[in-house]
Amino acid sequence: MVIDPVCKMEIDEKASQFKSKAEGKDVYFCCPHCKAIFDKQPSKYQVV
Incomplete structure (x- = not known):
């Protein structure tokens, strides 16, 4: 799980x-909505 x-x-x-x-x-x-939000500004989110 992630x-x-x-x-x-x-x-x-x-x-x-x-x-x-x-x-x-x-x-x-x-969902595609969360992916689209992330793809616009990936530096805003912490990737673990």
Whole structure:
């Protein structure tokens, strides 16, 4: 399980359809809206 950095929702990275790369890491999202927000300003969010 991972945390969506935008909405802080806990999600299963294996089931997530929404993914980006940041700082060399895969980042997973609960929905396309959260992914779009992150992709506009990735430096605003902490990637773990």
